[in-house]
Amino acid sequence: MDVTLLDNDGRTVRDALEAACASATAVRIAVAFVKGGGLAAAPSLETVAARGGEVQLLAGVDFQLTDLDAVVRFEKPPSAARVYFHPDRAERVVFHPKLYLVDSSDMTTAIVGSSNLTAGGLSHNVEANVLLRGASSEPLFSSIRGFHAKLWDSPFAFPLTERFRQHSARLPDRRRAVELALRAEADFERARRDLRSAIVEAVTSSSSARVRRSWLLITSPANFIRNIEGRIWGDEQKGRIAQVGSGDLISFYITSPVMAIGAMGMVTRDLYEDHSVHWHDGRTYPYRFGFTILLRPQAPVPIRPLIPQLDLFGRRDDPHWGQGLQTSMLRLTPHDSDVLQQALVTASSAGAVA
Secondary structure (H helix, E strand, O other): OEEEEEOOOOOOHHHHHHHHHOOOOEEEEEEOOEOHHHHHHOOHHHHHHHOOOEEEEEEEOHHHOOOHHHHHHHOOOOOEEEEEOOOOHHHOOOOOOEEEEEEOOOEEEEEEOOOOEOHHHHHHOOOOEEEEEEEOOOHHHHHHHHHHHHHHOOOOEEOOOHHHHHHHHHHHHHHHHHHHHHHOOHHHHHHHHHHHHHHHHHHHHOOOOOOOOEEEEEEOHHHHHHHHHHOEEEEOOHHHHOOOOOOOEEEEEEOOOOOEEEEEEEEEEEEEEOOOOOOOOOOOOOEEEEEEEEEOOOOOEEOHHHHHHOHHHOOOOOOOHHHHHOOOEEEEOHHHHHHHHHHHHHHHOOOOOO
16 A cells, blocks of 8 residues: 655645546545535536535535535535434534545545645645555445445435535624624734734744744835735845755845835745846846745835845945845845834834735
């Protein structure tokens, strides 16, 4: 039997599921959440049902996170869909499995772990799943089939009725209304900003396998927007951008007429090469890295008041400070990184953060 780890980094659950379904005759799924985006990410599930294969989809409806319109798409014999719900809330029973079992004529693939049938669970989220592939007669696969059958035949697993769908739809609507009201409260917004600042402090101050470095990335206003939208930074010089690695902190300086610090982020994807055109100036910048945003206030922070505090300018009021920013990337000292971080935190406290 082949055993592989699927973490959505080296190999995604989506790719493994699509490959297994190419020759599938039967698919059994039991997951806590199902979303339409999950079916879009793994279209072969519906393809199996369309060509006459049997798909048994069992989904949880706790927390009202499952898209019932996505589940009902499998109510086409011989395929079928059911939802699992324990009516006694005092039992505190939550339906939480993540199981995919795909049978073909002489081979079976099972994926067991943490991925729900959602776009994130199948391809984007950090997940931990084990893929098992081997002969259909393997005892372990028999046990997994038995487990799915036990859930499928449980008295708490039932087909979707129209009345259940109608009443179930009211709960997410009510939840959203309550959450919107909560988010409008000043205390909630303040607590959210304080938590975000605490997270950024923890991330930026934590030690890593190597010394965390900080960089100032210098970009035009138009390209800054494209950087943020794509969560990528590019350079024409491989040697320069190759200095940056995962875990490094990056701050964005937006050039004239803005002349301000727009955001702080952390590098999450090491150097790679891509020649597609992404930025507004039409240049390729083929050497790239990916990042996530840590702080981005509603309005960029003007850099001029920060000049006397920065090692980059000798901690003095340098009248020619702009000349030092006539490049695309500069290494920052830990002190300068802290100054920029605090400025962004203060600005973010006055409004929403990214």
